[in-house]
Amino acid sequence: MPRIRPIRTEAIVLRQRPLGDADRICVLFSPTRGRIEAVAKGVRKPLSKMSGHVEPLSRGQFGLAQGRSLFVITDAQTLDPWSPLHDDVERMTEALAMAELVDRSTDAEVSSGPLYQLLRRSLESLASTQSPAAVRRWFTLRFLDQQGYQPELDACVRCRTEVGPEGNGYSAVDGGVVCPNCHGAGHGQRLTSPVFRLLRYMRRSSAQSTAQVRVDAQASAELERHLSMSLEQALDARLRSSSFAEDLARAETIGRSAVQSAAESEREEQRRAAI
Numbered sequence: 277m278p279r280i281r282p283i284r285t286e287a288i289v290l291r292q293r294p295l296g297d298a299d300r301i302c303v304l305f306s307p308t309r310g311r312i313e314a315v316a317k318g319v320r321k322p323l324s325k326m327s328g329h330v331e332p333l334s335r336g337q338f339g340l341a342q343g344r345s346l347f348v349i350t351d352a353q354t355l356d357p358w359s360p361l362h363d364d365v366e367r368m369t370e371a372l373a374m375a376e377l378v379d380r381s382t383d384a385e386v387s388s389g390p391l392y393q394l395l396r397r398s399l400e401s402l403a404s405t406q407s408p409a410a411v412r413r414w415f416t417l418r419f420l421d422q423q424g425y426q427p428e429l430d431a432c433v434r435c436r437t438e439v440g441p442e443g444n445g446y447s448a449v450d451g452g453v454v455c456p457n458c459h460g461a462g463h464g465q466r467l468t469s470p471v472f473r474l475l476r477y478m479r480r481s482s483a484q485s486t487a488q489v490r491v492d493a494q495a496s497a498e499l500e501r502h503l504s505m506s507l508e509q510a511l512d513a514r515l516r517s518s519s520f521a522e523d524l525a526r527a528e529t530i531g532r533s534a535v536q537s538a539a540e541s542e543r544e545e546q547r548r549a550a551i
């Protein structure tokens with residue numbers, strides 16, 4: 277087998293899961309290589325030097341070597357621990373939601389610069405904000421945009437009439453705002469004027485500015501509903517695309533071989549102990 281050169285990459289740790297007795301599999305997100313599953317060896321042992329550098333929701337510099345089925349992390353150096361994300365349940369919850377979305381929507385070995393920068397900026401904003409949900413919603417809107425599902429907010433998605441702020445509907449299936457006429461004819465869910473204005477504001481503003489806007493509970497719930505339905509549309513479309521189905525199959529194969537190699541090394545250890 278040709279020897280693959282070790283690689284170095286900056287990455288955000290999306291999540292990790294235990295492997296065997298002492299290791300973890302880390303899901304890394306790299307700007308140049310997309311999603312990478314890599315084994316952090318020995319990090320569950322008490323004196324592991326690496327364990328503090330592979331924490332989920334941190335950004336670091338990683339050295340990776342190609343193992344039998346997965347990459348192996350040879351060294352890790354934290355660049356941003358984003359401690360405030362880990363000290364606050366609400367921030368942590370929103371950060372995990374963003375990481376999960378990236379995890380579900382990126383492929384291995386695919387350059388993902390813009391999405392990486394979006395996640396990085398959003399986690400940075402989340403670490404310093406008093407409105408974690410607002411930052412996550414801002415992230416969701418940008419994410420939709422990057423995936424090619426930016427909600428249309430200027431013209432009716434059914435008849436193309438330019439819309440004002442009043443009397444509109446919102447249709448995630450059709451991809452955005454529905455004019456009062458079409459909404460009156462039964463299309464879309466109600467889109468109130470404050471939420472319509474807020475969506476337009478979010479589209480052109482930073483996460484920090486968006487987080488400063490005071491939104492009441494009702495508008496907040498409505499915005500959440502529209503965005504999550506649009507997100508569902510985008511993720512469903514991805515799920516339907518055959519390349520994603522192939523990725524899933526591949527991920528399952530990789531997962532299985534990781535489990536197999538973990539079982540093999542366990543047997544090897546037992547064998548050695550027996551000698």
Ligand SMILES: [Zn+2]
Pocket residue numbers: 432433434435436437454455456457458459
């Ligand atoms: Zn219309």
